[in-house]
Structures are given as structure tokens and as C-alpha cells.
Amino acid sequence: MANGVFHTGHGIEINLTYEDLGNPGYAGLLEEITQPVDQRARNLLQCLKDHRGEPCQCALAGKSPWMFVRRRRSHGQVTWVAAHLPLTHAATPQESDKHKAMKERIARTAARHGLGVETEARSPDGRVVTDVLVTGAGARVGWEAQYSPITANTVRRRSAKARERNIAPLWVTSDDSSALIDRAPWTRVDDVPWQRIVSPLALIIRGGVRHLQIWKCTPSSERPCPTAGGACRMWHSGWFLPALCISQERATALDELVVTSADGEHLPVRSRDPQDARRTSYLWALARDVGRWREITAETGDTHEPGPVDDEPVTYREQELTFGHAPADALLQPLRPVALRLSPRERLVVAAELRCPPWEVGPCMLCAAPIHRYGPRSPKVCPACRMTTSS
Known part of the structure; x- marks a missing residue:
């Protein structure tokens, strides 16, 4: 500076x-x-x-x-x-092809489900262009397919411009180190060739979508106490990735989020770090989870970022919170069915058979059989389903 x-x-x-x-x-x-x-x-x-x-x-x-x-x-x-200013970056042919393919996929999915779609949507003054504007009963969602480097300030500024037009910004990337992560509502998918992006095969979201978990901190709790280090017997809550939920939640597919974000089933949330109010992170969550989280924390989850803050790297924390009583419906079953239920011992056995870490075991996206699902180059379906779909 x-x-x-x-x-x-x-x-x-x-x-x-x-x-x-x-x-x-x-x-x-x-x-x-x-x-x-x-x-x-x-x-x-x-x-x-x-x-x-x-x-x-x-x-x-x-x-x-x-x-x-x-x-x-x-x-x-x-x-x-x-x-x-950063050095200017010209998109490589591969980045440009992926960018176009992602826009095509989002627009095609939205149109197939009867949503309003506008590609390269311009603001009234013509200065702001949204890659794909999807309009549904719940929201106008401005999708930005980001496959080239971008600065955090650019993400914040463009997101603020979208909100001024009553558009919920939603950035999608395949880069887990992108500056857009946690600077605005975002989501991340696997880095695959453009041919795979436009194919009908599912694109599973790896980051940016989380589920609310609520538990009472007792000696028998499956989760450790986030505050005292022992069993404090208080109630805690936090946002977790699907695979880390107890019981494990089903992962969200990109095509699904295109529809649910416009229909209002998924909502953007800005979560504040209780230890440092200047540090915030963004996530997408089921509307029901967001409602319960607001009741517990009295947070609005408003995605508008107030005031100037230091342009410092932001890392997502589990955002665990403590409250003194059990909220209503805290023990409700998950809203969506769990695709794979394994006990810790069963998960270890399956991981040994598949020769992978236990946390990389997940369900086949077609038949829900346990497979090595979450590795960097792991398949999304089991061998039997691949043979069936290819025949």
C-alpha cells in the first residue's frame, strides 16, 4: 500500500x-x-x-x-x-472454452426447468454484464462463470453492482484458490474439460454449499466441543460440508443449484466469525437451515458487506456457535434423504477395500453404492453403472 x-x-x-x-x-x-x-x-x-x-x-x-x-x-x-493493479491476464483457449461451456450448461438447465434465462445480460446503463441471469419464483440469480484469475476487489464490486439491480450474485469456479471464494456467494466444481461441462453427466458441487448441524455437547457426542474442549453440555451449531454431516447429507449437483437458487430453496448466507467480526464467509444453504440458523443466532445472513475492510485472505471456519437451550425442531431428520449411511467401523472397512482414506468414501451418484468418490480424480459412478450407461 x-x-x-x-x-x-x-x-x-x-x-x-x-x-x-x-x-x-x-x-x-x-x-x-x-x-x-x-x-x-x-x-x-x-x-x-x-x-x-x-x-x-x-x-x-x-x-x-x-x-x-x-x-x-x-x-x-x-x-x-x-x-x-495485478498484471492483466488474457484467458487461455482452455479457460475460454470452459467459460463458454459453463454458461451454456447453466442456461440450458434453467430453460429446461421453465426458468427465465438471459445470457450476457446487460445493466440498463450497459456497463455491467452478467454471464447468465436466471429468474425464478424466488430470486433473480446472476451466475458468473469464472475460469480465469480475478481480484477480490473486482468480485466485491461486481457483486455489489448486481445487488443494486436486485440480482443475487452466484460465482462458480473450479479453482480452490480463487480470490472469489468467500468474497461473495460462490460454489466450486471439479476442474474438467469443456466437453465434460456441456455433457449431461452430473457436476457435483465441492464447495460453497453447506448444511446446518445442531448437537448437544455431551461425553457421548460424535463431535468435539468447539469452545471448552470437553463436554460443556451446551448446544452448538455449525455449517458443514455434506460429507462431514452426521448423518451424511447428499451432495448437491450444479444443475440442482441452478434451479433451487432461483426457486428460493437454496439461499445465500454471509456468516460472521464470532471471534473476529471483520472476517466473514459466504455459503449457500437450504432455506430451512437458514431459517433455523437465524432463529438461533439472530443473524440476518444479509449478503451485503458493510463498510471498507482490509483486503486480507479469508479462510472458511466452521462457524460453530453456542446457545443455552435446544431450539425448536433441533432433532428433526435431514430435509433430504441421505444417500449413504455408514458407521465409523463400516467406513473403515470400505476404505480398506477401496484403498482410499475413509473421508473419501462416498455414494455412487446413480445407485448409491459406496465408492472412492471424493478423491482428486475419482469417478462419480461405480464400475457397474459406468458399464450400464456406456452400453
Whole structure:
């Protein structure tokens, strides 16, 4: 971060610590330098060190010499700071093909289920383009297929623009290190060729969709106490991946989320870290789970992110919460049927037979037989079903 930039258009140095930016004779200068990068010349603002011919550590580390200006909260105060823009990235042919294939799949799925579909949907002013806009009875969902690198600020800004138009943003990626994760409502699928994306085979969601788990902390609990380290005899709750739920929940397919997010069966949630209110994460969850979570925590789950925060990496935490009484219907059965039920001992036996870790055992997506399901290159169906579908 820096407290000054060089304005290449006016040929002046700008000091961000002064109210007049160190240039009292330039009206509208602040509005000019703080406008979004896609609405002004990328090389408008230059690193002061680079302009002066001095070595810049950021530029030496692979970032561009061009800058952008944003607000930052530090020690309770909001100030203007400048940061380096990333090097531009041209999508490779493989990324472009996957991007087009994902848009086609989302649009095709939505149309097949009678939902409203608009590809390359433009905002009224024409400045914002949504890959696929899906409209259902419950929501207008703006799908963004992201197969190339993107900055966290870009994700936040584009998501905010979508919300201004009453559109729920939903980013889909295959990169588990993408900057979009936890910066907006998101989901992740396996990284597969574009031919696989447009095929009728299921694409299972690996991240971004979670289920609410509620349990009482006793010596016999299957989950450890998230707060005291022992049996505190309080009630806890948390958001968990389907495979880590007790009992295990069925994984959600991408095509299913296309429909349920528009119908309102799945809702986006912004979950705040109870240990650090500035750290938040996003997830999609069943509407019933979201309702129960709101009753327990009094959280609204509003996906609008308030105020400027540090642009720091965000890692998802299990977001376990403690409350003093059992909520109503806490012991209800899961809303959807569980595809595979195995005791810990049975899971170990099956894992030994399949020669894989126990946590990678899962159900065949067609017959629910236990298979090595969750490995990096694991099949989604068992050998018997593959032979049946290929014949």
C-alpha cells in the first residue's frame, strides 16, 4: 500500500494524506482517481517509485506499475490508500472454452426447468454484464462463470453492482484458490474439460454449499466441543460440508443449484466469525437451515458487506456457535434423504477395500453404492453403472 500516486494525465504527484490531495487547483480530482478501473484508463495512476525510476518491491514481485485507489479501515479510521493493479491476464483457449461451456450448461438447465434465462445480460446503463441471469419464483440469480484469475476487489464490486439491480450474485469456479471464494456467494466444481461441462453427466458441487448441524455437547457426542474442549453440555451449531454431516447429507449437483437458487430453496448466507467480526464467509444453504440458523443466532445472513475492510485472505471456519437451550425442531431428520449411511467401523472397512482414506468414501451418484468418490480424480459412478450407461 502507498499514500501517493503519479497522475499520468495531469503529470502531477498526488498525496493521499491531504484533503486536497496536495493539488488544490484540480477540482474533481478525487472523483477521477477513485472511479472503477474499467471506467478509466488503466495507466492513469502510476507507482511513485516506478515513475521516479526507483526499485519498487511490488513491481519486482510481479505486479504492474499501475495503481488504483480505495478506502481502507485501519485502527478505526478510514483512509485513502493506493495499491498495485495485478498484471492483466488474457484467458487461455482452455479457460475460454470452459467459460463458454459453463454458461451454456447453466442456461440450458434453467430453460429446461421453465426458468427465465438471459445470457450476457446487460445493466440498463450497459456497463455491467452478467454471464447468465436466471429468474425464478424466488430470486433473480446472476451466475458468473469464472475460469480465469480475478481480484477480490473486482468480485466485491461486481457483486455489489448486481445487488443494486436486485440480482443475487452466484460465482462458480473450479479453482480452490480463487480470490472469489468467500468474497461473495460462490460454489466450486471439479476442474474438467469443456466437453465434460456441456455433457449431461452430473457436476457435483465441492464447495460453497453447506448444511446446518445442531448437537448437544455431551461425553457421548460424535463431535468435539468447539469452545471448552470437553463436554460443556451446551448446544452448538455449525455449517458443514455434506460429507462431514452426521448423518451424511447428499451432495448437491450444479444443475440442482441452478434451479433451487432461483426457486428460493437454496439461499445465500454471509456468516460472521464470532471471534473476529471483520472476517466473514459466504455459503449457500437450504432455506430451512437458514431459517433455523437465524432463529438461533439472530443473524440476518444479509449478503451485503458493510463498510471498507482490509483486503486480507479469508479462510472458511466452521462457524460453530453456542446457545443455552435446544431450539425448536433441533432433532428433526435431514430435509433430504441421505444417500449413504455408514458407521465409523463400516467406513473403515470400505476404505480398506477401496484403498482410499475413509473421508473419501462416498455414494455412487446413480445407485448409491459406496465408492472412492471424493478423491482428486475419482469417478462419480461405480464400475457397474459406468458399464450400464456406456452400453
